[in-house]
Amino acid sequence: MRILVLGAGGTGGYFGGRLAQSGANVTFLVRPARAAQLDANGLQIRSPLGDADFPVAHVTADALPALAQARPFDTVLLSCKAYDLDSSMDAIAPAVGGDTWVLPILNGLRHYAPLDERFGARNVVGGLCFISAMKGADGEVRHLGQPASITFGERSEPADSERTAAFAALCSAANIDHVRSMRIAREQWTKFTFLATLAAATCTMRAPIGHIVAAQGGDAFVRGLYAECLAVAQAEGEPIDAKAQETALATLTAPGSPLKASMLRDLEAGQPVEAMQIVGDMVLRARAAGMEAPLLSAAWVHLQAYEAGRIAG
Numbered sequence: 327m328r329i330l331v332l333g334a335g336g337t338g339g340y341f342g343g344r345l346a347q348s349g350a351n352v353t354f355l356v357r358p359a360r361a362a363q364l365d366a367n368g369l370q371i372r373s374p375l376g377d378a379d380f381p382v383a384h385v386t387a388d389a390l391p392a393l394a395q396a397r398p399f400d401t402v403l404l405s406c407k408a409y410d411l412d413s414s415m416d417a418i419a420p421a422v423g424g425d426t427w428v429l430p431i432l433n434g435l436r437h438y439a440p441l442d443e444r445f446g447a448r449n450v451v452g453g454l455c456f457i458s459a460m461k462g463a464d465g466e467v468r469h470l471g472q473p474a475s476i477t478f479g480e481r482s483e484p485a486d487s488e489r490t491a492a493f494a495a496l497c498s499a500a501n502i503d504h505v506r507s508m509r510i511a512r513e514q515w516t517k518f519t520f521l522a523t524l525a526a527a528t529c530t531m532r533a534p535i536g537h538i539v540a541a542q543g544g545d546a547f548v549r550g551l552y553a554e555c556l557a558v559a560q561a562e563g564e565p566i567d568a569k570a571q572e573t574a575l576a577t578l579t580a581p582g583s584p585l586k587a588s589m590l591r592d593l594e595a596g597q598p599v600e601a602m603q604i605v606g607d608m609v610l611r612a613r614a615a616g617m618e619a620p621l622l623s624a625a626w627v628h629l630q631a632y633e634a635g636r637i638a639g
């Protein structure tokens with residue numbers, strides 16, 4: 327399987343890197359500054375699961391058409407931020423032939439409509455990942471701690487496809503924790519409700535979970551956010567089962583937990599945030615279902631105000 331990985335940042339650099347390290351046929355599609363870093367230092371992974379430094383195949387958008395024509399890609403692992411989706415779709419387009427499938431691991435759900443429209447729904451598989459990772463100052467991919475898993479699955483029948491089976495085999499060979507789901511919508515909603523709560527709580531309070539739940543009213547605040555997200559999932563026809571709720575709440579209310587959403591790391595760095603993709607989308611879905619979702623709405627206002635301030639400078 328010939329794999330193109332768009333982006334060699336936190337998630338793409340980690341999962342694409344582990345695949346490449348195991349000998350899979352991986353090429354990173356990167357912008358010129360990242361290409362220069364990869365030329366100079368190779369891909370550098372810093373992880374509790376093992377550091378690695380090695381050269382990786384990479385290409386910039388201008389050179390991709392010739393490369394893809396010479397030998398088509400089977401799979402595109404899409405790991406951009408949501409606000410880079412349009413430029414990323416333009417960049418990967420020359421590599422997406424009729425038999426190529428795209429596996430996005432972005433957070434949220436809003437990217438599926440534009441991807442389907444551009445590449446055809448049959449060519450877009452459902453995906454997500456659980457990891458805390460970022461690109462460090464020198465271009466190193468920093469995996470900040472457990473877990474590091476990827477979940478993927480067909481969004482329409484047949485769920486048990488050869489392409490996802492082949493990708494699962496590559497993940498196994500690379501020792502990547504993975505779930506090849508036969509019900510990807512359920513996995514997506516389980517993650518989306520968890521993440522929207524985590525992002526709304528930690529960004530609003532500018533604090534990790536442990537600090538929030540130690541505050542008076544903090545535990546109730548997090549539980550209230552999660553309840554609003556659960557109501558949206560229910561309204562969307564993807565209710566979160568009791569066991570998944572229990573697991574999510576144990577993480578979201580764990581005393582002393584250093585957990586933050588990656589959105590908070592971006593916010594602390596003064597970077598753009600995927601506010602619309604995650605908290606905003608949950609609020610809009612709540613309103614479309616006739617619900618108020620006051621806690622999510624407040625978090626969404628906060629994130630929009632942050633964005634406005636960032637743009638104003």
Ligand SMILES: NC(=O)C1=CN([C@@H]2O[C@H](COP(=O)(O)OP(=O)(O)OC[C@H]3O[C@@H](n4cnc5c(N)ncnc54)[C@H](OP(=O)(O)O)[C@@H]3O)[C@@H](O)[C@H]2O)C=CC1
Pocket residue numbers: 332333334335336337338355356357359360405406407408410413414417431432433455456457458459460461588600
């Ligand atoms: N980081 C995390 O811990 C987690 C992130 N996620 C989700 O995964 C997605 C990706 O996040 P993350 O990996 O952190 O993001 P990063 O910003 O670390 O990496 C994204 C990469 O995409 C590259 N990119 C963007 N546009 C283009 C383009 N047009 N051509 C080539 N490369 C491009 C960027 O390149 P450049 O370096 O040139 O800017 C960047 O390196 C997000 O939706 C995020 O919410 C999900 C779970 C955890």
Ligand SMILES: CC(C)(CO)C(=O)C(=O)O
Pocket residue numbers: 433455456457458520521524586587588589
């Ligand atoms: C919830 C988490 C940490 C899981 O990977 C995540 O997706 C994020 O912070 O963006």
